[in-house]
Amino acid sequence: MNYLLMIYENERLMNDMSPEEQGRVFAEYHAFTEGIVKSGHFKAGDALQPVATATSVRVKDGKVVTTDGPFAETKEQLGGYYLIDAKDLDEAIAIAARIPAARIGTVEVRPVMVFDQGGM
Amino acid sequence: MSVTPDVGARIERLYREEHGRIIAPLIRLLGDFARAEEVVQDAFEAALAQWPEEGVPAEPRAWILRAARNKAIDRIRRSARYRDKQAELTAVAAVEGAFAPSPDALLKDALRDDLLRLVFTCCHPALAPDAQIALTLRTVCGLTTEEIARAFLLDPRTMAQRIVRVQKKIAAAKIPYRVPEADELGARLEAVLHTLYLVFNEGYAASAGDALVRHELCAEGLRLAELVAQLLPDETEPKGLLALMLLTDARRDARVGPDGELVVLEEQDRTRWDHAAIARALPLVDASLAARPPRAYALQAAVAALHARAARAADTDWRQIAALYAIHARVAPSPVVELNHAVAVAMAGDLAEGLRRIEALDARGALARYHLLPAARADLLRRAGRFADARRAYDDALALATNEVERRYLARRREALPP
Incomplete structure (x- = not known):
């Protein structure tokens, strides 16, 4: 069963860190990622550029309308994700809790929808 | 075997008593809450259709279990979920195996x-x-x-x-x-x-x-x-929670006056407590306190037990209650526990220290919206004879309380203060 782990955190916290602190966080992410690759849970994962680089897109009356910035203004921003394969929600939660950002931000765990042959 | 008008009531009672135990294995075997629920519904509907006509079977529980087993097997055979005949046979065998023990063994242990x-x-x-x-x-x-x-x-x-x-x-x-x-x-x-x-x-x-x-x-x-x-017989906290519920529930009748008004612990007629429930709870309290350190429900149950053991409110062992809250504040700290601790300290004889602790809690703002903080302060101020301060504290409590029964109690207490 696949789960998308979405990492929400306050971007400023990361920016305000000293280079040494940032280095430590990167090392933690590296170790975490390596761990779930080895255990076979890892399917994909990336860090995202800050929300300042985001563009929201809608189509209205057939016209593409773009706006600067993310869809919703929130204190925590989507900063990255992992796509994992876990046997159930408990395993997915246990993995999510090991993501360094879980200590200062929020990790949202969403099951990936599975389409049966006969539709949903 | 006769058709009685209360067949429906018997089926309803059976449903209430056995639903959990019948549905629990079905969820595992069918892999889904909704499907298992449908099977249980089908089994009880069959009883509703047949029992009024044919009479209540000699072993109603066994009948329902058999009906649930058969409905589950029907469902597996009709389902398109199983890839091949072999998978279907395996699923059917699992259901048969799960329901094979005698109904008594099944409902008790299996x-x-x-x-x-x-x-x-x-x-x-x-x-x-x-x-x-x-x-x-x-x-x-x-x-x-x-x-x-x-x-x-x-x-x-x-x-x-x-x-x-x-x-x-x-x-x-x-x-x-x-x-x-x-x-x-x-x-x-x-x-x-x-x-x-x-x-x-x-x-x-x-x-x-x-x-x-x-x-x-x-x-x-x-x-x-x-x-x-x-x-979970080896765990202490379920016993603590059960004891706490029994001791709390034992006071139910004494807690409401003739006009539906709230009667606080101190003023309750203790002969109206359910002493059978208290007798059941006390050994559970002792068993639950076996954990080291004792845990939150066990400690709350132990406090309730000390109240239950006091024949009159004046006999309450407040020193021991204060000691229990002190442990509680260490093992599971919370502002509410601190508030209870402060009240126990005051009731054990040190009114000034109890009030000091409540004021310190209030200053921290941890219980800013909690009406029981000013209510407790009001009560202690009343006992200290500081009636004007008590009146103000009752006003604070009334401004926060939403429960109508509690509001009436606080207002009554405020009115009863000497000038």
């Missing part, structure tokens, strides 16, 4: 693990608390959606949607149907006990609604705590 799985899944921390409560009452206790809606003063459709939503989440997010491993059992058990406590408390804190229905929630909370205490 379903123990399934029933525990059911309780832990219904109270999974990934589910919202109100959804946990609704699902537990519906699945483990066999309450109908209408009954649960009535107890929580909600529209039955809202409650039905809540139950469908939570069942969908369990299936879609793949919340496992299992008893947590030893290393996580403690934290998960705490969540289960908290849900059971909420069920009981919803019935006990008579905030609104039909008194009878509310009492039913207390009864279900007790039944669930009893069940978990039996299923």
